[in-house]
Amino acid sequence: MKKLQTTILQINGQPIPAKVYEEYRNNVRVSIGKNAAILRLPIQMDKKQKKNQFGWFTRWVEKQFEGNDTLKARFFPKVYRTGDTVTVGQRTYSLVVNYEDRKTFGANLKDNIIYLKLVKDTHPLTLSKSIKTLLSRVIGKHFHAEISQRVHTINKQHFQKNIKSVNLKYNSSNWGSCSTKGNINLSTRLLFAPSDVIDYVIVHELTHLIEMNHSSKFWKIVKKVMPNYKEKEKWLKVNGAKCDF
Numbered sequence: 001m002k003k004l005q006t007t008i009l010q011i012n013g014q015p016i017p018a019k020v021y022e023e024y025r026n027n028v029r030v031s032i033g034k035n036a037a038i039l040r041l042p043i044q045m046d047k048k049q050k051k052n053q054f055g056w057f058t059r060w061v062e063k064q065f066e067g068n069d070t071l072k073a074r075f076f077p078k079v080y081r082t083g084d085t086v087t088v089g090q091r092t093y094s095l096v097v098n099y100e101d102r103k104t105f106g107a108n109l110k111d112n113i114i115y116l117k118l119v120k121d122t123h124p125l126t127l128s129k130s131i132k133t134l135l136s137r138v139i140g141k142h143f144h145a146e147i148s149q150r151v152h153t154i155n156k157q158h159f160q161k162n163i164k165s166v167n168l169k170y171n172s173s174n175w176g177s178c179s180t181k182g183n184i185n186l187s188t189r190l191l192f193a194p195s196d197v198i199d200y201v202i203v204h205e206l207t208h209l210i211e212m213n214h215s216s217k218f219w220k221i222v223k224k225v226m227p228n229y230k231e232k233e234k235w236l237k238v239n240g241a242k243c244d245f
Contacts (some may be wrong), residue, residue, distance in 0.1 A: 011062050014076045014218035030060055037061045060127045070241040076126030088139055088191045114138055134189040135245040136170035143191055144168055154202050161209040175201045178208035192243035201234035
């Protein structure tokens with residue numbers, strides 16, 4: 001027997017989804033999942049004990065977010081208003097935000113102004129996710145020619161492999177990928193990184209056209225093309241959470 005209750009915690013004025021499980025177990029367990037904070041309680045606990053544990057859980061979650069930019073970026077939705085700007089690389093975009101009675105979200109770019117058409121009364125977390133997708137789509141399209149040219153230049157200089165396509169799309173789980181057919185996929189989040197870091201990810205994915213793994217041979221090729229690649233990996237590890245729309 002297992003019970004699940006979903007709720008919302010208010011952490012520093014921000015709504016954080018939480019899941020509370022009551023199950024057959026002997027101890028209390030807490031964690032931060034991908035989309036929610038999680039509390040697991042022994043089902044045999046009485047109401048007073050559960051209430052006390054929930055209070056402790058809320059304070060524990062609040063402490064996890066203190067100074068943790070990665071968690072904040074994942075759970076605290078950005079709020080966009082007309083007049084805000086988004087700077088990506090050397091380009092700065094102004095936003096015009098309209099909330100409308102519509103069923104779908106939309107966006108278009110004109111003269112470095114991004115017009116966002118948003119659905120009224122949308123949950124903040126859903127709204128934030130939708131805006132990220134819209135900004136990624138519009139800005140990614142604006143940068144596509146530049147990034148594609150860079151991929152082909154690096155390929156011509158160091159690899160001379162057949163590239164079927166270069167794609168930019170929003171991806172929060174990795175910075176890039178490469179298929180056996182020669183499709184190079186790069187996350188639009190990478191556009192916030194310095195140009196040498198972008199080059200590293202491009203080199204990384206192009207190397208997969210030779211070695212579809214992360215063997216010692218793979219890293220030997222990467223190092224030959226970019227001897228200081230570990231510095232770029234470190235930059236992504238330290239600053240990656242800030243690279244987002």
